[in-house]
Amino acid sequence: MAFKTDIEIAREANKKPIQEIGAKLGIDSDHLLPYGHDKAKVSQEFINSVKGNAKGKLILVTAINPTPAGEGKTTTTVGLGDGLNRIGKKAAICIREASLGPNFGMKGGAAGGGKAQVVPMEDMNLHFTGDFHAITAAHNLLSAMIDNHIYWGNELEIDERRVSWRRVMDMNDRALRDTVTSLGGVANGFPRQTGFDITVASEVMAILCLATDLNDLEKRLGDMIVAYRRDKSPIYCRDIKADGAMTVLLKDAMQPNLVQTLENNPAFVHGGPFANIAHGCNSVIATTTALNIADYVVTEAGFGADLGAEKFMNIKCRKAGLSPDAVVLVATVRAMKMNGGVAKADLGEENVEAVKEGCANLGRHIGNLKQFGVPVVVAINHFVTDTDAEIQAVKDYVETQGSEAVLSRHWELGSEGSEDLARKVAEIADSGASQFAPLYRDDLGLFEKIERVATAIYRADEVLADAKIRNQLKEWEEAGYGNLPVCMAKTQYSFTTDPNRRGAPTGHSVPVREVRLSAGAGFIVVICGEIMTMPGLPRVPASENIRLNEEGLIEGLF
Structure with a gap:
């Protein structure tokens, strides 16, 4: 049976004017700033007007x-949101925006798939409403102002060897990871080594997604550390006097974007911080606004639960005063088989034993999530090759972990296929069973926070960090940053720092290579293993297959 591609399905969508979508949540058309007919930004005036409303139920999809083999987390997020609306609930979806780098590289888009998509799919996966361009411009304005300050006499006495603020662009380009700037003589400034990161790795992106309003945004931007003097005292963004102009560039980008699902249900798509080097969640302002106007809000966090959910709980919820009512943990039979040692080429063949073998990874995540005091339901994202015996094996295993697994066929059937999942999630969210608490206290030492995540979530035996790193953490504590949460940057493919160790490994250590202070965003980045902040394109990038067809329609996005 031949299935239509995601973009073919999206193109056939019966979209409604965005004003009708806003009306479902009580947003008057005067408070929607339209970008065409099918997407709009929600005004700050409206956001302020609903701050005192009763809060809806918050559901995290991880x-x-x-x-x-693919898991389908965004697809499940969209399918669940549609399912909740189908059973009569007033629900909204909150997801991140897509980055051009992965779109043209290997990952593809970030709008869901099959019958569970957010549209307009092409716009969302390309320039959308220009938020990422605004973040790129604001970040690079600061870069230019730093070099300009040094050029015109360096009144702040910046040590040119210790400028930590790099440049960014929203593209995968390995050639720009390490560069030398200002070559060409006196008129071009002072040569120094620097480089580019991808826009989603910018601290400006993390700040935009954690700020509560424009005043908070400007303060956080001013708090960013961009360089150091020879005595190692920090230079802040506000010292460069860039925070005001950066806020102006980000004024519109701060407003959440409203779009719709294929079934015309409201979806907020806003922000997209890197899930390794940052916290990997959509914006606080979008999530809190949705909670103020919907009865159920379905959101997601980047990568697996060991990264995305941990940061959602320990960083986003802690900082924004949020408390999730339920967690949906997405798994597929295919991924269980792959964790059980089956090669990708053989995933279509029934292998119940491999499913059972691979369930250890799923069980580890269930146990980890329960440590936060939030009830967990497993969503089995259905693939047409799944057999009844394989699905039952997952359900039986999850039951032994004190949870329940629900088969969901949203990719194939839309909300009709996610009704069972929606009913179970609504039941759990309404039960009041959640006793949410972060994994560690604010006043715990920074190294102890790192150890807490490594031992409780990764199940490591120890954290390896040399004296230089430990001393740096102590210095930050003495400087008043000890209450910040830690943002663990490691591979998404394993509980360990080795991407090839699947399943639920034990008996491993977590080596800390570097620590970075994101003073504006409000967390300490802990780099474990090799993490790229500027990805490269694969041997055959997705961009080779993206083009306009004879009708002027985009082909090749997925």
Whole structure:
């Protein structure tokens, strides 16, 4: 049976004017700033007007560790949102915006798939409403102002060897990871080594997604550390006097984007911080606004639960005063088989024993999520090759972990296929069973926070960090940053720092290579293993297959 591609399905969508979508949530058309007919930004005036409303139920969608078999976390987020609306609930979806780098590289888009998509799919996966361009411009304005300050006499006495603020672009381009700037003589400034990161790795992106309003945004931007003097005292963004102009560039980008699902249900798509180097969640302002106007809000966090859900709980919820009512953990039979040792080429063949073998990864995530005091339901994202015996094996295993697994066929059937999942999630969210608490206290030492995540979530035996790193953490504590949460940057493919160790490994250590202070975003980045902040394109990038067809329609996005 031949299935239509995601873009073919999206193109056939019966979209409604965005004003009708806003009306479902009580947003008057005067408070929608339209970008065409099918997408709009929600005004700050409206956001302020609903701050005192009763809050809806918050549902987090997360997943097992990603595998080449595919898990479908965004697809499940969209399908669940549609399912909740189908059973009569007033529900909204909150997801991140897509980055051009992965779109043209290997990952593809970030709008769901099959019958569970957010549209307009092409716009969302390309320039959308220009938020990422605004973040790129604001970030690079600061870069230019730093070099300009040094050029015109360096009144702040910046040590040119210790400028930590790099440049960004929203593209995968390995050639720009390490560069030398200002070559060409006196008129071009002072040569120094620097480089580019991808826009989603910018601290400006993390700040935009954690700020509560424009005043908070400007303060956080001013708090960013961009360089150091020879005595190692920090230079802040506000010292460069860039925070005001950066806020102006980000004024519109701060407003959440409203779009719709294929079934014309409201979806907020806003922000997209890197899930390794940052916290990997959509914006606080979008999530809190949705909670103020919907009875149920379905959101997602980047990568597997060991990264995305941990940061959602320990960083986003802690900082924004949020409390999730339920967690949906997405798994697939295919991914269980892959965790059980089956090669990707053989995933279509029934292998119940491999499913059972691979369930250890799923069980580890269930146990980890329960440590936060939030009830967990497993969503089995259905693939047409799944057999009844394989599905039952997952359900039986999850039951032994004190949870329940629900088969969901939203990719194939839309909300009709996610009704069972929606009913179960609504039941759990309404039960009041959640006793949410972060994994560690604010006043715990920074190294102890790292150890807490490594031992409780990764199940490591120890954290390896040399004296230089430990001393740096102590210095930050003495400087008043000890209450910040830690943002663990490691591979998404494994509980360990080795991407090839699947399943639920034990008996491993977590080596800390570097720590970075994101003073504006409000967390300490802890880099474990090799993490790229500027990805490269694969041997055959997705961009080779993206083009306009004879009708002027985009082909090749997925």
